[in-house]
Amino acid sequence: MEFALILELSVNGIFIGLMYALVAAGLVLIYKTSGIANLAQGALAMMGAYVVWAISAQLGAPMWLAIPLGLIVMFGAGLLTERLALRRMIGQPVIMVIMLTIGIEIMLRGVLPGIFGAAVKKLDVGIPNDPLFIGDILINRATMIGGLISLALVALSIAFFNSRLGLMMRAVSDDQMASWSVGIRVDRAVAIAWGLSATMATTAGILWGSTQGVDWSLSLLLIKALAIAILGGLDSIPGVLLAGVLIGLAESLATGLLDPLVGGGTRDVVASVIILLTLLLRPHGLFGREHIERV
Amino acid sequence: MSLLVLNNVEVVYDSVFLAVKGVSLEVPKAGLVALLGANGAGKSTVLKSISGLLAAERGLVTRGQVTFDGEDMRVLDPPARVRRGLVHVLEGRHVFGHLTPEENLIAATSMHPDRAKVKRMVEEMFTHFPRLAERAKAQAGYLSGGEQQMLAIARALMTEPKLILLDEPSLGLAPFLVDEIFDIVRRINAVSGVAILLVEQNAVAALDLVETAYLIDQGRIVMSGTAAALAANPDIQDAYLGGAQKVDYHAVKHYRRRKRWLA
Numbered sequence: 124m125e126f127a128l129i130l131e132l133s134v135n136g137i138f139i140g141l142m143y144a145l146v147a148a149g150l151v152l153i154y155k156t157s158g159i160a161n162l163a164q165g166a167l168a169m170m171g172a173y174v175v176w177a178i179s180a181q182l183g184a185p186m187w188l189a190i191p192l193g194l195i196v197m198f199g200a201g202l203l204t205e206r207l208a209l210r211r212m213i214g215q216p217v218i219m220v221i222m223l224t225i226g227i228e229i230m231l232r233g234v235l236p237g238i239f240g241a242a243v244k245k246l247d248v249g250i251p252n253d254p255l256f257i258g259d260i261l262i263n264r265a266t267m268i269g270g271l272i273s274l275a276l277v278a279l280s281i282a283f284f285n286s287r288l289g290l291m292m293r294a295v296s297d298d299q300m301a302s303w304s305v306g307i308r309v310d311r312a313v314a315i316a317w318g319l320s321a322t323m324a325t326t327a328g329i330l331w332g333s334t335q336g337v338d339w340s341l342s343l344l345l346i347k348a349l350a351i352a353i354l355g356g357l358d359s360i361p362g363v364l365l366a367g368v369l370i371g372l373a374e375s376l377a378t379g380l381l382d383p384l385v386g387g388g389t390r391d392v393v394a395s396v397i398i399l400l401t402l403l404l405r406p407h408g409l410f411g412r413e414h415i416e417r418v
Numbered sequence: 419m420s421l422l423v424l425n426n427v428e429v430v431y432d433s434v435f436l437a438v439k440g441v442s443l444e445v446p447k448a449g450l451v452a453l454l455g456a457n458g459a460g461k462s463t464v465l466k467s468i469s470g471l472l473a474a475e476r477g478l479v480t481r482g483q484v485t486f487d488g489e490d491m492r493v494l495d496p497p498a499r500v501r502r503g504l505v506h507v508l509e510g511r512h513v514f515g516h517l518t519p520e521e522n523l524i525a526a527t528s529m530h531p532d533r534a535k536v537k538r539m540v541e542e543m544f545t546h547f548p549r550l551a552e553r554a555k556a557q558a559g560y561l562s563g564g565e566q567q568m569l570a571i572a573r574a575l576m577t578e579p580k581l582i583l584l585d586e587p588s589l590g591l592a593p594f595l596v597d598e599i600f601d602i603v604r605r606i607n608a609v610s611g612v613a614i615l616l617v618e619q620n621a622v623a624a625l626d627l628v629e630t631a632y633l634i635d636q637g638r639i640v641m642s643g644t645a646a647a648l649a650a651n652p653d654i655q656d657a658y659l660g661g662a663q664k665v666d667y668h669a670v671k672h673y674r675r676r677k678r679w680l681a
Contacts, residue, residue, distance in 0.1 A: 287524065287533075294514045294525035300474055301512035305526035306500030306577055412516050 131260040132379040133372055138263070138270030140371015145273035145327040146348035147355070147363045148280055149320040154357045155284070156292045156316035159209070159217065162224040164324055165345025166231035171197045171325025172332035172341055173235050176244045186248055190329060194322050201321025205314045228342065236339050243336035250333060269330035274364075276326060280319075281360050292316060296358065350394040354401045356411020366409060370397060419488070420444040421613050422468065422504075422581055427482035429460075429467050431475065437463045439637040440482065445581060448611040450604075452624040452645070454658060455634035461617040462509055464634065465583045468615075469506035470496040487580065501529050503580035509589060509617075511566045515559025519550045519569050522558050526576040536576075543572045547602075564595040571602065581613040582606070588620045596620065600627050621658040625649045633658075640679040653678055 146168055153161045175193035178184050184192065208227065212220045250269075255262045283289045295302045295312045303309050328341055335341075351370050355362025370393070377389040407413050422445040429438035438460045445451045455461045466472040467479050470491070484491040486504055494502070514522050523543055527536045544551035547568050553561055558569060567587055574582055584603065588596040600623055607614050618624035625631060625645045633641040633648065641648065648654050657677060 290517070290521055291525055291528055293517060293521075297514040297516050298512050300471065301508060301514065302525070303474065303496045304469060304471060304500070304506045304508055304512070305528075305573055306497045306505075307525065307528050308497045 127259045128379065129376070131262075132375045134260060135263055135266060136372040136375025137368050138266040138371070139375060140351075140367040140369065141270035141273040141277075141364075142266065142327065142330055143344070143347040143351055143371060144277055144363050144367025145323055145330070146344045147351035147367060148277050148360055149323040149327070150348055150352045151355075151358060151360055151363055152280065152316050152320045152323065154352070155296045155360075157209075157313045158296060159220050159224070160349075160352075160357065161320065162221060162345065162349075163204075163227040163231065164320070164348055165342040166228040167197070167201070167321050167324035168328035168331070168344050169337075169339060169341035170200065170231055170235060170328070171321070172246060172328035172337040173239055173244075175325070175329055176246050176332070176337050177239065179246075180244070190248070193329070194325055197321045197325040198318040201317040201319070202314050204321070205317035209313070209317070210310065228345070232339050232342050241338065243338045244332075246329065246332040246337050248329060248333045265334045269334065272326070272330065276323060277360060277364050277367075280323070283319075284360060288312075288315075346391075347394050350398045350401075352408075353398055354408055356408030358412055359408065359410035362408055362410030370394060373397065421447045421449070421487060422615065423483070423485045424464070424468070425483040425485070427464070427467055427484060428480050429463050429472065429477055430480045431463075431477045433478075437477070437637055438467065441634065441637070441639050442482075443632050443639060443642070445613050445615050447580075447613060448607065449613045449630070450607045450616070450628045451614070452616045452618055452628040452631040453634060454618055454621045454624060454631055454648075456619070456658075459634045460637040461634055462585055463637075465506060465585050465615070465617055469504060469583055470494065470499050471506060471508075497528075500577050500579075503578065504583070505574040505577045505579040505581075506583040507570050507574045507585060507587070509585040511563075511570045511589075513558040513561070513566045513569050513573070516557055518555055519558055519561070519572075520554050522569055522573050523576050526573045529577060539576055543575065547572050563591050564598065567591065567595075567599055568602065571599075571606070575606070575612075579612055581615065583615050583617075585617045586619065587616070588618065588623060596623055603627065621654070625659075635677065635679065640677075 146164060150161060150164050153159060171193060174196050175189050178192050179186055179189035204227065208223060212223060250265045252265060255264045255267065284293060291307050292312050294307060295309050299309050327344065331341055331344060347370065351363055351366045354370065355366030374390050374393045377393045381389045401408060424441055424443045426440045426442055427438060428440055430436055441464055453461050453464060463477065466477065468484055472478065479492055486502060489502065491499055514525060517525065520540060523540050524536060530536050549565055550569055550572060553565060558566065561569065587599050591599065603614060604627060606612055616624055616628060625648060628645050630643065631645050631648050632639050633654065
């Protein structure tokens, strides 16, 4: 096996992993504030990409305007989802809330292609497609830029959780009743988390949409994001970063090295195997916080 | 005029269960008042009707008035009540277990926009509660029960309250720790003039601390007066203070003395 091939697969895998991590960070953001795994995160990414495409292609806005507009629209969509659907579920069993998010996922996956047509839409955000050569290795320019943007956003969200507002969100995730009793507006904190999470999903949707086109399959990002969030620990943003890189690497190496031997398709197996192994061996994930029990 | 006035408050859970049946009580400015009673008498429910936290448990004040500082509280949500100076220290402490003590304190300052002031207040709390300063970098979930109770009280003080609703601070604590916590409560009341409404099952310790007390049984206030008067009452001594006279257990008949107010 040539060294250069492995290096090339690794570098590209890391960038792809970072792009997955951006979707996973949105999952973690909601889980950290309200304790719900939002299974509609992939659909939100898809919706964000559709919205940006619609603003630029249907309404004719230039891309530099369409992207910020799309982010704002999706922030509002996140707030609305929380306000109209999730807030009614306060006090209900967690399983019902999770079923609700699955319902939102299925609905969006059906409705959006229904409105805009099922054909793959081309979303050109102006990232050049020609590859970049560094020495012998070939790097996909689109995934490199996408990976770096994702890295910056995830780093930003780590900084956010150390700010005062982020601290209050962590307090809400620890104990909603106690947060309420000391004057934290719990409903507002949860709504902001949903808005920010939808914005992050949209960024991921735009980046992925620009590399593979916009259609319903963007919602499948959920599977990778879940694998990353579970491996990293559902409530740890640094965990998401490391797990994203690991899963990107594993996927890329599996595709490059195993596919020729078994006839293809290993890429999608990797995420599932990692979910399974993490849950069996380390249910809290790499960095997830453990339940504190005093004895 | 009193700081807090409850007038004939009635609380219903889940639209069917009447837990508090017309409770009236008053807490004067800078007063120290206890609400005593047995398990399930409705003590915590009364506190939650004052702080508004009933809403999280599908409870509702269906009748009566809750007036704090001359303002009707029933129309305000809990965070708004905290901003008026009414803070609730929950039973079982409820510290933010994965946050450090310092972060716990800062989390309770959403009403203070001034960061320098928050920083000053945190330092002040650490001088009042040196045990918390020692554990400032640990996760609060790993603190001892007494330390967690101190943290819960300190966190409530960060909201700059006029009245603290203190629910069962002695729960699960060793007797010497109960004394320490009650000393802290006394000091807060005396030094900073914060009024305190204390809910306790530990009637001996509570009557030693407060000026006036109310006794609640099955959702009704059945007795009220100065702490000394309540402590001297033979019914209270029998039911809550473990009996004052020595009892000859050979002579005791096999029924319990009936609580006279139930007649």
